[in-house]
Amino acid sequence: MTMRVGVVMLPADPWPQAQARAQHLERLGFAHLWTYDHLSWRRFRDGPWFGAIPWLTGMAAATTRIRLGTLVASPNFRHPVTFAKDALTLDHISAGRLTLGIGAGGIGFDATVFGDEVLTPRERADRLADFLEVLDGLLSTPTYSSENHRYPVVAAQNIPAPVQQPRIPFLVAAAGPRTLGLAARFGQGWVTFGRR
Known part of the structure; x- marks a missing residue:
């Protein structure tokens, strides 16, 4: 059995420094590179x-083997239609090296930047269920429509299909x-942060 080890890099350093660090991590044999999907x-x-x-896209161009991913993206400021198109691209x-870490979202700056009320944990879980259902459909179907009450979609096109089939893997x-x-x-996996 082989253990694969990954690293989280914050997207805060100047690009030349971040790119060099990612290339060094790849040379050292790390299996995956994650970054936080927050506005700050x-x-x-x-x-x-x-x-x-955009940061992960730069990392895809700067590396060749290491898997890349969000840890974690959330519906706090993401919409599944635009997020699916960005992820597909x-x-x-990255030639099929992307994994999407996706969560319900917290209660900090990302949750209030659009002027929205802070949601309860139950409301955030309900929103995550809708987000995942629609994102799954978008990344699994070339033309997708949904009557989801939170994220209605009318004939969204996602062509070509993702490199990874049946779709880009999710870590929830x-x-x-x-x-x-x-x-x-x-x-296809689970992200946990343990108890505080």
Whole structure:
């Protein structure tokens, strides 16, 4: 049995430094490279912080073997239609090295940046269920429509299909019974952060 080890890099460093670090990690044999998909992060709130998808796209161009992923993307500021298109594009640029870590979203800056009310854990889990259902459909079907009450979709085109079939793998962040059920239903893996 082989253990694969990965690294989380925050998208906060200048690009030449971040790119060199990722290439060094790949040479060392790390299996995967993750980054946080937030608009800012805790102590970095007033400093540099780059978008996860463009950052991962740069990493896809700078590396050849290491898997890449979000840890984790959330519906706090993502919509499944645009996120599916970005993920599909990144899956092609990376030659099938993308994994999508997806969670319900927290209660910090990302949750309130659009002026929305902070959702309860139950409301965030409900929203995650809708997000995963629609994202799964978008990445599994060339033309997708949904009457989902939160994320209605009319004939969204996702052509070409993802490199990875039947779709890009999901790792679902889960800490309770409801989200663990979503991880079992939609995920190819599970992300946990343990108890605080």
